[in-house]
Amino acid sequence: MAALQATPPSLSAAVAAFVGLALIGGLIGIVGTVVVRRLRNPVGKYRLLYGVVLFPYVLLSYAVLALTGSGAAFLTALPASPELLDGVLSQFVTFLAAGCIWLVSYLPTVRGVRDVRDVELATSTAISKMTRYVVGLSAVLTVVLAPLQVFSLASSPLVFVLALVSLILGMLYVSPWLIPVLRSTSTPTGERADRVEQLCSRAGLNVRDIRILETENEETASTVVRGPPNYRRLFVTSTFLDVFDDETATALLAIEAGKRRTHVFEIRLGTVLVASVALIASVMGIGPRWPLLGLSLGVVLIGFWLGRRRIRAADEYAAEQVGKTTVADALTEYADMHALEPTRRRIPNPLSIKVALGDRIDRLRTAGDR
Template sequence: MAALQTTPPSVSAAIAALVGIAIAGGLLGAIGSVVVRRLRNPVGKYRLLYAAVLFPYTLLAYAVFALTGVGAAFLTALPAAPDLVTGILTDFVTFLAAGSVWIISYLPTVRGIRDVRDVDLATGTSIWKMTRYVIGLSALLSVVLIPLQVGSIESSPLALAIGLAALVLGMLYAAPWLITVLRSTSTPTGGTADRVERLCDRASLNVRDVRILDTESEETANTLVRGPPNYRRLFVTSTFLDTFDDETATALLAIEAGQLRTHVFEVRVGTVLVAGISLIASVIGIGPRWPLLGLALGVILVGFWLVRRRVRAADEYAADQVGRMATADALTEYADLHSLEPTRRRFPNPLSIKVAFGDRIDRLRTANNL
């Protein structure tokens, strides 16, 4: 936000900062891609590279740009404008700068993903889709943050954190409409609409409407349900409908229905928000530092444990709907399509928000044989 910035640097210094951070991100992505391709289960490791390395690096880049006023520096050549307009434009440029770092960091990994998954994923197409997403998300975040430009919430760091949390929750509930803006979607018609409705009925997945995400080149077969309780929208990829037969698709949709019933997504988001606010309060000195750090760690441990339990409960729900073996087979087919090796853990990782894929499959198959 604009109020977080110090005196903005010169345009040349802002360009140098952007280029330097972007080049470092590109090197990070290239080195990470080389390492990941040599590891076991490279597709899973690519996902970890994005979530644990490149995304945090992008957040760090945004923090640097926001605190040093890089966004404001790029606007110095524009005519004077009202403070509100200037603040919105500054936020947009700052988000766009951080987004460009993400794109450049992501670029070296496209070829690696294409090779390890053996898919026809054109680099230009992939980067264009990512660029469109970044531009749309930057504009959206700039508009969403308008209340922070006109209010006095920025005077309190803790109030700012809580305000941001409220905005995040608002965006999550508005996701059914936001995703259609940021991604290429279509409404199913004819036989496709009838099939999706039939699959949802068999899986006991209650949604208000459905949108199809175009993922032909990526060959990702995923489903996603977002929205408030009275307006659930199902997003299903075109690859999901084209690749899986009715039995497999029903089982995977039943897992999605189980995760809705056990509130997996809400627990994940709540855990991250509460832990993040506690951590911010500790770092900026609002309240006792060590107790707040302990609270953040405790929330993470308990929240992640709850998520893992609810993921297993969702699998059980799907097993009740379509059978244990059908659910296990569906998870296996999903892993095979995405070139994922089902991993297994002898002991659960307390800092993991997911259940190992192989453990989920084994649990379903073993219980079926008891």
């Protein structure tokens, strides 16, 4: 946190650090997209590039900017603000700077994704949408994390960790109202509303209301359900409703319903939170270091294994609703729509949070043939 830095660097040093991190991020994006486009199944590899390379690098950049107090240094170039707001504004500027590094890293990949998926998505449109997401998320994270300044790491590290976990859970529970702030959404009306309701009914997906995510030329056909147990909201992209027929859409929504019934999201979230708390406690010296590290690793292995089993159970639930062959065909069509090559694994990856898509399809088809 910026608050941890007693003496922030000069403005020129902060700018130099930001420019250096941004240039490295842009270079990673350029090299990454060149490599990925030469690999098999490039769309899937782009997802790995974002999740395994670029996102961790942006987190590292945020940590560098925060621990060196760059946010406070950037504020010196702005008009003076009340002292009470300095900490909040410093955090927002730091998040925004890290978000700008993400944009610089993301920019070189837009053209590559457009080419391998053969979609007509303008670079300016992609960057504009990502910029809105970055600014909105920076503001939300600032509001959420500002209360953590009340908790002193030196006096009560355990209270700090528990407060952080509570804030993360609270942020996830308000996500039905948060997502419309970060992305363009609309409420379905008329025939579209009737169709979505019928699809959900056939799929066995019970939600309180529905929002359409406007994807325009992105051609991303996906669904997600978020919210507390008594207020589930379905977000479905406009492309999903445009390109999939009722049979395919019902099967994919049935998988989503199966994930809700088997608590896939809760298992993943619980695994990450418990493992993170144990890891943080180990690093901060709250309890025995090595047993806590072992606990963190054990929770990850068991939680991810259980999550993979629950995904298979969600597929089984969907198969009960519409048939195994229909679900397999729907997953195949989903892969074709996104130019994904269904991957298969001879040996399961214990650190994978997902089941290989090709293995899911093969399992359903084998069961359907029987």
